[in-house]
Amino acid sequence: MRAKGGLVMDWMSVVAVIGGVGVLFVACCVAIAQAAFSETMSRTKLQVAIFYGTVFAVALFGCLAITQAADTGAASVFSLALCAVSLFVGWHLSRAWRLNEDVEIASLNELRRFVETHQNVEDSLEERCARTARDYDLTRREEAILNLLLEGKTRSEIARELVVSDNTVKTHIRNLYRKMGVSGKDELADAMVERCGNAG
Missing domain, CATH: 1.10.8 (Helicase, Ruva Protein; domain 3)
Incomplete structure (x- = not known):
């Protein structure tokens, strides 16, 4: 016992x-x-x-x-x-x-502010993204992601909106940066600002 x-x-x-x-x-x-x-x-x-x-x-x-x-x-x-x-x-x-x-959200907000500051009134976001896609030979998916990035969406929000995985979005963003010759959201913002200035 x-x-x-x-x-x-x-x-x-x-x-x-x-x-x-x-x-x-x-x-x-x-x-x-x-x-x-x-x-x-x-x-x-x-x-x-x-x-x-x-x-x-x-x-x-x-x-x-x-x-x-x-x-x-x-x-x-x-x-x-x-x-x-x-x-x-x-x-x-x-x-x-x-x-x-x-940090990612802050970068996206800064990107959005840059773009909104230099936006031509008659030039819509979609038109600028379409022009950028043609100039840099972006795929339709990369153009859509560029548009969503410029709207200030996070990577997870983009993945949910496009019904793809977070890793797929990450790959598309990496390809987008490579084609546009930028290394991050800040440089993407600068590139888009420069394009707006040249377009104006």
Whole structure:
């Protein structure tokens, strides 16, 4: 017959496993809800939701595997350690991803301001993009992406609007920059401003 102390330790281990996995489950649900119900599509919120979803799956299956291979004591240590590390890493990752997204949005806003400042009244955005596409031999998709970039859309917003993956948009933007001889949104803005000046 097992000692009372052993049963107490088993119960404490089970509670620790459930607590660690439960905290990760809640973090996963909150991240998914924030990504799904935010007013604007945010790549950062989507990345955070994927991160916590992956960590929750690792915690769940890892605890089951460790309990089978060893005991609930080892699973409880794994669960609590993974929970603590994941919350710490997740917080830092979300800050870094948000900063990158903020930088991209700021660049796009600056690009939009540049274009709006130098826009001819009679010259629509579509006409300027069409003229640029002809001059630089852009594909129809690259022209559409140029148009959306000049409207101030983020990469994730462009992907959603064109119903393509984020990586596909990234490839088209890279090709667009190469053809126009620019290395980023700021240089694209300068190139478009220069074209507006030459056209005027």
